[in-house]
Structures are given as structure tokens and as C-alpha cells.
Amino acid sequence: MNLCILILIAIKFAFGLSGNYFSLEYNKRISGEGYQYKSVSCVTEISCAYKCSVEINCCVANFDANSQTCYLDMSGSCYSAPQHEKSWTTIRRAREDLFNWSPWSKCSKTCDGGIRTRTHQNRHTTIDSAGNVTSIESCHHFGCNDTAINCNSWKTKGLLDSQTEFIEPITSNGIQLPAVQIYCDMEMENGVGVTVIDHDGERDVYVHGYEAHGSYSFNVTYDIPFEHVVAIIDSSQFCRQFVRWKCFDAQMWDGGNQKWNTYWTNRSTAYLATNEYKPPSLFFHGSEKKRICECGISQTCQQSNVLCNCDINDSIWRSDEGYVTNKDALPIVAFFAGDTGHSMEKGEHFIGPIECYGTA
């Protein structure tokens, strides 16, 4: 046993710390599962335990630009970077994150390389004053004019924070479309990179004064061209779009005439001529013939003899809503309504953004 190890054992007993005391962290994610850790058989402690307690950025002092590493130990003490790493370091994957870290900050830059930080509190009372220790890593190395096919591949390029990016979607025939700007949500779905397509119908739109079946129409205008929307949906594994109809004595289904009053229309209607009849689509998930809403499928309608809450027609505000998840039907092209012609009858529709992720 060499002197170095003896000293470390002495430190270990003195500080009463757990077995991983000598693991220094490489603050670098090497996969989704863990961080790269460096276990070092001997390190040189520099007197920055105190520094750490008073100066949040103490680890900047111990930041190794080459390895993008901040050297810390479990106690929150800082160590100087080893001078000659090769001979006495091994790199292993940690089974768990040994530090009780705060979430990462946002990257300091949206592109062209920035840094982000996180802290953990020094919980060890052996070091006189408690303080937080900061670690740093670099982020967002891609160029400011870079593009990708969707937000899923932006994730692969290293995008960490939700922001607007350029994408060049590829159609199902393999044609690369011109770049457009889109919002990448990096928090939803555990940060896999959700492509969010917005439009002008993401609000409650009031409807009153249209009695005939589907005589009211709202044509959804997407922020990007329709063929881009279709290409993004087709190339994703999952897509969803929320739709809601709030109703006051405005029935969705006209049982007497066996016709829908209120419905949305699907992708295929976008290719019909302007004056051509746009047949209703599923409302919301079921088939048209079954005239079923989300509450009918989940058997949670507010009255047992209906398949849509809006068919209750009892002068109380009701609502039918749900996510359309059938990719072949998406996007929602238009919303139609009727049975809002009489004085008390009215409704409000809300259509959510399209949210797509995964690779088809």
C-alpha cells in the first residue's frame, strides 16, 4: 500500500464518508443512463473546501477545459485536476448519480456553444460552513443556422432547452422540403424532442347563430405550409392533437336526421375542392357511425345514455374533448358546428397544437 492510499484512507475516516468518496465526477453525459465518473486512486486536495462554501463558482477554478470536467468529491470539496491522468485513472459508468444535484440551468447560448451549470448542496457538517457547489458543462455546440429533419434529430444534435429551430422535413416520397422554423419542446415526453406545430385555432372560439348541420366552419391555418405539416406527421412515430367543443344546448349529433351538427374534418378533406362537401371525421376517436366521443369510449359521460356529453342538451355548459392520435387522420383541417341558431344555443371550440415525436 503506498502512501497515497494511506492518506486517502485517513481522509476517509476523518470525514466519515461513504465508499464512493474518491470518485470524482466527469460532468459529461455519456448516455441516457448515467454520467462518466472518474475514480482516482490519489488526488491532490487543494484548499477550496472553504472556497466552495463561500463561492458558488469555486469549481470554475477546478474546471478542466480539455475534458470539460469539474472536479468535485462527495463532500463538496474541490480537488485539483490530476496532472497526469493516464496512469492512475479509470473511467466507469456510475450506477447512480451520487450527488443530489439541482436540475441543470438553461444553456447560456441558444447555439454556437455555451455553458450550463447545476449545484448541489454541501450536506457534510465536517466542513464548517454549508454552501453549494457548482458544476459546469458545455452545451449547444451546433451552429446557429443548422437544420435537422425534426426536433427528434435536434435532440441528437445536442439541443437541450426548448426553443425555436430550423427544420427541413422529408416527405414520405423522400423529398426534402425547404427549411421552416418550428418550436422544439425538450421537456415533454422526458425530453425526447417533441416537434410542436402551432396554428391560429389554439384558443376558445365562440360560436353562435349557425343552426344547420356544419353550417359554421373554422379553417385551421398552420404556422408552416400544409405539406410540411403532413411530412412531419408521417415521419414521426407518435402524433397527437387536442380538440374540445364546449356546448350549451348545442347538440353534436342530430339523432332525428342521423347527421352530425358538430365535427372536425381530417387530412383527406384538405385535398377536396373548396366548394366540395367536407365529410365529418371521427369525433373524437370512434368511427362516425358509432358517433362516439372520448367520454363514450372511457364510459365517463355525465349521463349514462349518451356517448358525448354535448348530446345531453340540458341547458348546462358541457364539454367533449380528447386527443386525436390517428396519424393518418391528422392534421385537423377544419372545425364545423351547427345547432347554435336559437337564442340560448352556443358553443366554443379549441384545437391544440400538433405534437409529434419518435421516428416512424
Ligand SMILES: *[C@@H]1O[C@H](CO)[C@@H](O)[C@H](O)[C@H]1NC(C)=O
Ligand atoms: C443552495 O441550494 C439550495 C437548494 O438547491 C438553496 O435553497 C440555497 O439557497 C442555496 N444556497 C446558496 C448559498 O446559494
Ligand SMILES: *[C@@H]1O[C@H](CO)[C@@H](O)[C@H](O)[C@H]1NC(C)=O
Ligand atoms: C446564417 O444565416 C444568416 C441569415 O440567413 C446569414 O446572414 C449568416 O451569414 C449565416 N451564418 C452562417 C454562419 O452561415
Ligand SMILES: *[C@@H]1O[C@H](CO)[C@@H](O)[C@H](O)[C@H]1NC(C)=O
Ligand atoms: C373554410 O373553407 C371552406 C372551403 O373549404 C369555405 O367554404 C369556408 O367559407 C371557409 N370558412 C371560413 C370561416 O373561412
Ligand SMILES: *[C@@H]1O[C@H](CO)[C@@H](O)[C@H](O)[C@H]1NC(C)=O
Ligand atoms: C335541446 O334542448 C332545447 C332546450 O331545452 C330544446 O328546445 C330542444 O328541442 C332540445 N333538442 C333536442 C334535439 O332534443
Ligand SMILES: *[C@@H]1O[C@H](CO)[C@@H](O)[C@H](O)[C@H]1NC(C)=O
Ligand atoms: C377521413 O375522413 C374521411 C371522411 O369522413 C373518412 O372517409 C376517412 O376514413 C378519414 N380518414 C381517416 C384516416 O380517419
